[in-house]
Amino acid sequence: MSENVISLFSSIMAGLGTTLALFAIALVVSIPLGFLITLMLRSKLKVVKWIAEVYVYILRGTPLLLQLFFVYFGLPYIPGIGKFMVFERFEASCIAFALNYAAYFAEIFRGGLLAIDDGQYEASKVLGLTHAQTMWHVVLPQMIRVTLPAVSNETIVLIKDTALVTAIAVPEIMYYAKGAVVRDADPTAFIVAGAIYLVINFFITIIFKQLEKKTDF
Incomplete structure (x- = not known):
């Protein structure tokens, strides 16, 4: 590996923390929010x-x-109310991503619930389970199993979409890669950035494959 590529990799990695932080916050907020919206859709x-x-x-x-x-x-x-809605670049990114992905997760979860046979609810009622117990012990485990592949796919899309925040100058991976390309008039930085995203998605894929194995009942 040439010194130039090593230097590029080092500089682009400066944005990795921001990319992963945005990814983690958006995922942690959007999944429960998406499920809440799913319940609202079924209200x-x-x-x-x-x-x-x-x-x-x-x-x-x-x-x-x-x-x-x-x-x-x-x-x-x-x-x-505009004066109360002024956010820093990173905060605005987290809000926009969480709200957007919540909508997609809501549809994924809705599809998962629709895939569960009505007989499951009836059997739970016969067994004397409350609605909350039915949701927690019967419905949710099956919904997770059904929706996990779609959630995995959406999670991979999320890590790639974090590159969009370079449009408002959030210092993430693509922000530094674009800066390097403009500075050096050399597209190598984009290749390095692409390799970093591929590595991140490799680990995300491994994690979800393990989760799928554990939920394969």
């Missing part, structure tokens, strides 16, 4: 269900980059 209250449907439609129907720009540049201009 018998029409207003609650309608709010969830509109949320999912808007967040899935518009580009993540647009949502990122709106959170960072647009929210401060909302009359009356």
